[in-house]
Amino acid sequence: MSGVTYKTDQAYDQLERMIAFQELKPGTMVSESTLMELTGFGRTPIREALQRLAWERMVEIHPRRGAFIPHIFVEVQLKILEVRRGVEELAVRLAAQRADALQKADMGRLAGEMDKVIGGNDLVTYGDLLRRINEAIVMAARNDYLLLAMAPLQGLSRRFWFANVGDQQGELAKAARLHCAVLEHICLGEAEAAAQASLALNDYLTDFAYRTIRRA
Structure with missing residues (x-):
């Protein structure tokens, strides 16, 4: 496993946990820079983790704005x-x-x-x-x-x-x-x-x- 892939997996795990436990509140938009600050990971692992989370419908990516945390009804x-x-x-x-x-x-x-x-x-x-x-x-x-x-x-x-x-x-x-x-x-x-x-x-x-x- 490459270093980038490992960091992406770690970033994904941390972001998924933050969404699941509503540390990232439903209905909010968060920027990549904010997520980098919160997690300590660089832009590439955060971006790749967000793409994976978007595929799983855990976030919605809005170009130049960030990631939206959707409500789940x-x-x-x-x-x-x-x-x-x-x-x-x-x-x-x-x-x-x-x-x-x-x-x-x-x-x-x-x-x-x-x-x-x-x-x-x-x-x-x-x-x-x-x-x-x-x-x-x-x-x-x-x-x-x-x-x-x-x-x-x-x-x-x-x-x-x-x-x-x-x-x-x-x-x-x-x-x-x-x-x-x-x-x-x-x-x-x-x-x-x-x-x-x-x-x-x-x-x-x-x-x-x-x-x-x-x-x-």
Whole structure:
């Protein structure tokens, strides 16, 4: 990995986290120079990270003005989850069938780390784990097109969850257990059970979205 690519990945991770946790507020426009100052990265990593985030619909790039942080509404979240449901079910089925021993061992470690967040309210650690889990599943599925499909769906739905979570400890525990179940079935090579666990996770996310309407 080149130094520029590594810095771009780091810049992307930091900006994605800032958007997810609303350090960059929805509805605001931020310039490249402001983002450089906030993150400590140079213009090239920031620009390349923004292009990636724009492809994932996390930002909208406006030439000579900067990046706009869009709002994400519950209607949009429900549409995202309709698509995510089927794509993610396929991904975990393939991962359970195709993961090698090293990949299963890695997912087992991720399940162990996810289990440790239950009972707490460390959303930053949880968010970092989610990205690592999603990447591990896609790699194990051995289909590059799944990465193209899943990255924006998971990033946007993750952002909605963080923006609307109320009972942090309770919701984190529910979500973490559902993610652990998916990983555990993949590790055992149980494709059908992994798929059902994935559907249960997406049922939870859909219910969560509807509950935000009722709270409003």
